[in-house]
Amino acid sequence: MIEIKDFTFTYRESTEPVVKDVNLSIPDGAFVGITGAAGSGKSTLTYAMNGIIPHCYPGDFFGSVTVDGLDTCDTQLTDLSLVVGSVCQDIDSQFVASIVEDEMLYGMENFGVPHKHIEERLTRALDDMGIGDLRDRPIDSLSGGQKQKLAIASILALNPKVLMLDEPTAELDPASSVGVFELLTRYAREHGTTVVVVEQKIALLSHYADMLVIVDEGRIRFSDTPTAVLSHSDELLEIGVNCPRATTLMNRLAADGIYGGPVCRNVEEACRALAEVIA
Amino acid sequence: MKGFLEYVPGDSLLHRLNPVVKLIGAILFAVACFCTSNLVFLACMLALALAMSASCGMLRATTGLMKAVFVFSLLLAIIQILFTPSGNVLVQLPWGYIGTGSLLAALTTVIRLEAAAIPLFLTFYVTKISDMTNAAVKVLHVPYKYAFTFSSTVHFIPVFLNDMSNIMEAQTARGVEFDQGSILKKIGLMVPLCVPLLVSSVRKTNSAAIAAEVRGFNLRTRESGYKQYPFAARDFLALGLVVALLVCAICLSVLL
Numbered sequence: 001m002i003e004i005k006d007f008t009f010t011y012r013e014s015t016e017p018v019v020k021d022v023n024l025s026i027p028d029g030a031f032v033g034i035t036g037a038a039g040s041g042k043s044t045l046t047y048a049m050n051g052i053i054p055h056c057y058p059g060d061f062f063g064s065v066t067v068d069g070l071d072t073c074d075t076q077l078t079d080l081s082l083v084v085g086s087v088c089q090d091i092d093s094q095f096v097a098s099i100v101e102d103e104m105l106y107g108m109e110n111f112g113v114p115h116k117h118i119e120e121r122l123t124r125a126l127d128d129m130g131i132g133d134l135r136d137r138p139i140d141s142l143s144g145g146q147k148q149k150l151a152i153a154s155i156l157a158l159n160p161k162v163l164m165l166d167e168p169t170a171e172l173d174p175a176s177s178v179g180v181f182e183l184l185t186r187y188a189r190e191h192g193t194t195v196v197v198v199e200q201k202i203a204l205l206s207h208y209a210d211m212l213v214i215v216d217e218g219r220i221r222f223s224d225t226p227t228a229v230l231s232h233s234d235e236l237l238e239i240g241v242n243c244p245r246a247t248t249l250m251n252r253l254a255a256d257g258i259y260g261g262p263v264c265r266n267v268e269e270a271c272r273a274l275a276e277v278i279a
Numbered sequence: 280m281k282g283f284l285e286y287v288p289g290d291s292l293l294h295r296l297n298p299v300v301k302l303i304g305a306i307l308f309a310v311a312c313f314c315t316s317n318l319v320f321l322a323c324m325l326a327l328a329l330a331m332s333a334s335c336g337m338l339r340a341t342t343g344l345m346k347a348v349f350v351f352s353l354l355l356a357i358i359q360i361l362f363t364p365s366g367n368v369l370v371q372l373p374w375g376y377i378g379t380g381s382l383l384a385a386l387t388t389v390i391r392l393e394a395a396a397i398p399l400f401l402t403f404y405v406t407k408i409s410d411m412t413n414a415a416v417k418v419l420h421v422p423y424k425y426a427f428t429f430s431s432t433v434h435f436i437p438v439f440l441n442d443m444s445n446i447m448e449a450q451t452a453r454g455v456e457f458d459q460g461s462i463l464k465k466i467g468l469m470v471p472l473c474v475p476l477l478v479s480s481v482r483k484t485n486s487a488a489i490a491a492e493v494r495g496f497n498l499r500t501r502e503s504g505y506k507q508y509p510f511a512a513r514d515f516l517a518l519g520l521v522v523a524l525l526v527c528a529i530c531l532s533v534l535l
Contacts, residue, residue: 050493051493052489052493056489056492077492077493078492078495078497078498081492081493081494081495082495085493086490086493088486088489088490089486090483090486092438092483093438093483093484093486093487093490094486094487094490095434096409096427096430096431096434096487096490096491096494097407097408097409097434098285098286098407098408098409098434099286099407099409102407102409102410105505105506106494107494107495108505109499109503109504109505110494110495110496110498110499110503111494111495111498112498112503115505118505136288138285138286138288140285154494155494158494
């Protein structure tokens with residue numbers, strides 16, 4: 001679905017490239033988590049995939065990025081947006097309307113969704129995100145989690161093949177963060193949508209994603225299944241990525257030869273593995 | 280400043296009027312107020328404006344607005360009192376005099392501004408901005424770019440006001456005395472804050488522009504809008520009423 005080849009990008013106002021020699025292939029229908037320390041180039045990587053780079057942020061672009069067969073440099077941003085739906089980091093400035101329903105309509109109206117399908121798509125997208133009852137509410141009156149779900153729903157209504165989210169749980173409490181990820185994975189499974197999420201909460205990513213990409217100083221350090229990536233917990237710590245504590249603990253036990261099973265992604269898995277070791 | 284110029288949901292007659300009618304109506308109403316200096320007519324217009332705001336339950340917000348307009352119009356009124364000598368002499372000044380005419384003119388200014396401002400502000404409180412712009416695009420054939428510029432501006436006013444008060448609160452927490460001293464001192468303290476506000480505004484506007492673009496802003500045409508805004512009998516009646524008011528105002532100024 002997304003192919004990035006030898007991609008290097010330098011913003012016009014800086015001299016150092018933010019992203020260097022990136023090669024990444026994201027298969028159709030994958031749920032990909034991208035993480036890394038602050039300023040490592042995660043967001044820049046997503047901008048490259050949804051076409052905001054090079055169309056909105058000028059700079060030196062080397063290599064190639066293709067999404068669903070479209071080269072992002074040769075395709076207009078609007079055409080790319082039909083394939084890649086993006087939810088920005090700052091969702092408050094993403095909103096164009098003051099009422100939930102109008103916000104949902106905006107994208108569909110622009111992309112010329114036939115008027116007879118609009119109602120159905122609108123209700124479905126709201127229900128998919130579990131906020132069907134908020135349709136007539138002013139956006140100001142929504143909680144952070146509800147706003148985030150609305151921002152995602154307004155993109156889902158456009159039926160994108162790829163859904164790209166930049167820190168969707170940055171301002172959410174742990175329970176709502178899990179809620180957003182639950183809804184996202186369920187939606188992606190049902191519709192075969194490819195999902196790319198930039199996220200700081202690695203525990204969430206390792207639980208929900210099929211593929212984990214670790215970015216460090218503009219380069220991709222690891223891109224593999226979460227279990228494979230998490231087995232490098234010491235190296236991850238060095239580049240400022242904190243593994244879930246249960247993972248770090250079990251990896252230490254493995255290094256000491258006490259535990260020999262697979263990498264544990266969360267407390268439950270670690271408990272089970274420990275119980276087996278003790279037994 | 281939360282809620283300033285923001286839509287308040289409701290089901291009054293004003294809420295149900297066609298957005299275009301509300302906008303044009305409010306503008307014509309304001310024009311009518313400026314067409315005549317007849318004090319009785321202007322007082323009637325003010326009463327009508329207040330009745331409208333009462334009809335949609337917005338009297339509280341209107342009182343707040345009236346206070347703000349009053350302060351502004353008072354400045355103009357004072358200038359008028361001091362510098363437009365007319366009527367019977369009341370107080371002799373070194374450069375002229377304050378007359379009964381000056382007082383009347385000042386009163387007219389205050390009432391005129393109040394009456395003209397209320398319906399304009401009311402329009403924003405009883406109309407969703409999106410309805411206003413969509414209807415303007417659909418019915419008045421306004422190019423979408425201009426309509427969007429307008430709606431974003433209105434959309435961002437509360438956002439920026441919020442940002443400003445956040446910055447000020449943060450500064451107050453660090454010992455800047457925004458909470459005491461004269462208004463001049465406060466303004467002096469606010470000036471340096473314009474830089475961070477400007478920076479954050481530009482950043483927000485930029486990401487808003489990108490967000491709009493990736494949602495197909497450039498593809499939008501007049502036919503894109505999903506909602507329809509047909510004219511009902513009440514819309515024609517309302518429009519007839521404001522036109523009649525405007526004609527009255529013009530007649531009064533020509534005849535009297």
